[in-house]
Amino acid sequence: MIPRSTYQRMLGLAGKVAVILILGFLILPAAVVTIAAFNDKAILSFPPQAWSWRWFGRALAYQDFRDGFRNGLIVTAWSSTIALAVGAMFAFVIDRYRLPFKKAIEGILVSPLVIPHFTVGLGFLILAAQIGLSRGFAVVVACHVILVLPFVLRSVYVSLKNLDESYELAAASLGATPLRVLLTVTLPLLLPGLVSGWLFAAILSFNEFTASLFVTSQRTQTLPVAMYNYVREFADPSMAALSVMYIVGTAALIAFANAFLGLGKVLNIEQSH
């Protein structure tokens, strides 16, 4: 019979090994892509014979990537800002008021979470064609607003739930008008939630691919669409170099969001006390 403490230690060790293996699985693609990006040869081979930065230069100079990046920024800036404004106002109403149709509107706005993006994309493509809209930025932005709204709603809603209403009552009892309470008390208290909601929306919109593939045209294609087209046509490591820049940028943003806003709280996985 193995003593209990030894047995527990062995279990703990097995658990640690399993977690490390799974983390390895998560990191593997990023690690391999990084090696490929610095590989001097155009043909993928491991381990590389020589190292170079040249694929990074190629990726940065490729016109479709440059256009895609610019288009992506335009779409992301518009859609995440509109979604934040719409979502924050509505989350506030959901939290505070009893209004007719509130539940129905909420249900519709969170439903894109379970509807496949290719269906959403096709829907906006057909709708735009039916009302005679050309495939410009407006359609892409509208589609992205709908896709990121559920996340904005959730983020703002969580911070509204954590908001101490006694501050608002205090301000009101001291004679502040409702509008003044909203602007000088509620909004500042909500700021972290609003910032994280916007950041969340921006990252998702910038990375959105499937629906974008349907609603963008050559002129409005966003970076993920440009990358997809590149992967289909070429096999050189420029794409690996771009992926590395993408991964580093995203990880930095996430680490930033975690340090300043507490990702655990936003994602609702912090220990409840």
Next chain:
Amino acid sequence: MNQQPFLRPFTAPAALCAFAFVAAMAAVLQYSLRAYVPGSLDPGGFTLANFADLLKPLYARVFLDTVWICALTAAATLVVGYPLAYALVRVENAVAKSALLVIVVTPLFLGEVVRTYSWIIVLGNNGFINSVLRGLGLIDQPVQFMFTTFGVVVALVHVTLPVMVIMLAAGLSHIDRDYLRAAESLGAGPIRVFLTVTLPLSMPGVIAGVTTAFAWTFSAFATPQLIGGGRVNMISNLVYQLGFASFNFPFAATLCVAGLALTIAVLFLLRLAAKPLENIESH
């Protein structure tokens, strides 16, 4: 419930967005009932023929494949995700916890294209795994991962893992630790505590995770398209192909409607099957 009636117009933008979305979905529904006119972008008259076409073996096969790939992916993601979620909730060290969180969450925001491309480099015939195996002298011919269901599922598990871990961790973090201490003090070993207390109490998280993984996989396009390479097809690939290669938007819309109905049915069945498990929580 404080009353600030001047804020009522706050619902208007949200209502407008909801209206636009409903209009887009209605457009899909409407197109699914229209006839395809070859060579024309405008659909013909109303018909049910598109739905009858769904029964053709070619399309029925893609539906079955899609459900199979979704089920495989959801199950594999659960098995791989549980230990990670458990570690995420239990790690005491703040730095280790942050690092874990960033590693788990970052892939979620990388987008399907970058992740799929990375997996092509890992799984390809001249890719990482085959190069390593060849370097070690274990194989002469490359192992075929690309264009196989296995390759597609591996990449899809990587795509759904972050979301699964987040949902499982949310479920696990809300378990009252006193239950675990009580079981331990009554003499239960760690495995028994896990099987009889932790696992049943984490069931809501498991169900949420599995349903989301299923729905996400169903929505995947780039992964089956690029790694499946036309030999592993999911509904999303068929929809795109019909729309942009043959401009048969009515049938693409029909596939979307049928796909949506299928997802809802599967998710409903999953919920139903999980009902008895959910009651455990109420004690």
